[in-house]
Amino acid sequence: MIITIYRVYTSKNSSENVQYVDGQGNIVLNKNQIKARSSETLKTQIGNTQKAATTLPPQPNQPLDYHVSIPVILRDCGQLCNTSRHGLPGPYFDHIKAPIDCTALFKNDYIDRGHGLKVAPRKIPKELLNDYTMNGRIRVSNYYFNQQYLGKKAETSLWSKEMIDLWVARAKNATLQGTYYAGETNALRDGLRHASSVKDGRVLVIGSENPWVEACALEAGAREVVTLEYGRITSTHPQVKTLVPYEFRMMYLNGTLGTFDAIVTFSSVEHSGLGRYGDGLNPWGDIIAIARAWCVTKPKGSLTIGVMYNFNNDMLQFNAHRYYGKIRYPYLTTNWKQVYKGRGIQKVHVFEKDDI
Secondary structure (H helix, E strand, O other): OOOOEEEEEOOOOOOOOEEEEEOOOOEEEOHHHHHHOOHHHHHHHHHHHOOOOOOOOOOOOOOOOHHHHHHHHHHHHHHHHOOOOOOEOOOOOOEOOOOOOHHHHHHOOOOOOEOOOOOOOOOOOHHHHHHHOOOOOOEEEEEOOOOOOOOOEEEEEEEOHHHHHHHHHHHHOOOOOOOOOHHHHHHHHHHHHOOOOOOOOEEEEEOOOOOHHHHHHHHOOOOEEEEEOOOEEEEOOOOEEEEOHHHHHHHHHOOOOOOEEEEEEEOOHHHOOOOOOOEOOOOOHHHHHHHHHHHOEEEEEEEEEEOOEOOOOOEEEEEOEEEEOOOOHHHHOOOEEEEEEOOOOOOEEEEEEOOO
């Protein structure tokens, strides 16, 4: 029998008050027991019992304390989250490289933690303003949403085979509206034609309220599509599978996730770390999301991405989204080589995985 063990914090002083519990909330290990065991023994026990975890971990009763979470995220992110790094000129903007500790990024408990508030945060805490603005290089304005999906059902929580097949057919006819309109859908389809590893490949889609991106990937010839989304989704299509962030993380750590030939994301990562969808505040949430995708991509695999784009005017509209341009886009796509710049309001770009 496999028992999933979670680490939970029992007070704001998380370094002193930590317990390990099973899926029913029974305490398995407490602080005194942890002290009595070697770190290697504890690591082995927890690692073995995390296999086949498919449920969300218990969340703290109190809101996430970013005074605790941010230093731990920075520790594991390392140079990836150093947005003063210099790059080299690329075809469309600077190309930046940085070392990535993939295991550390996936082991970090705080990256996928919800903010724990009743409503999404309205303002950037002053202590985090420099990190969110890259030391004042990015302009901030207010644009507020409260759409907490993390750990809940997605907007369209059932994706039927019939619906997806219909949308694939519409994509082939260039009439699929998607979340926006047919012009944006066809801009993504154009980008996918320049991503060499989509056809016959295993594709990871990051962020999807309804399966229009998945339909485009299947129309482009994808063999299998795996969607990573904050909200819970059930798919009845044999070629489309879905994961929530905790499942994605646990499957990577226990070696069952596998690798992907291609990554596709459209109007998703620009929201990461802003709290709009229930996620914890994280100034580098978007950068870490794409770095984790790099970690699970095969050599020479592709990244097709569409985000809010304004080359000469990077901007953060909190808590709605980010606009990417010559300042932040290079850091978002750290360790990805620029291949193609397409069209669309959310200008589609295609990249190829680069070595570190």
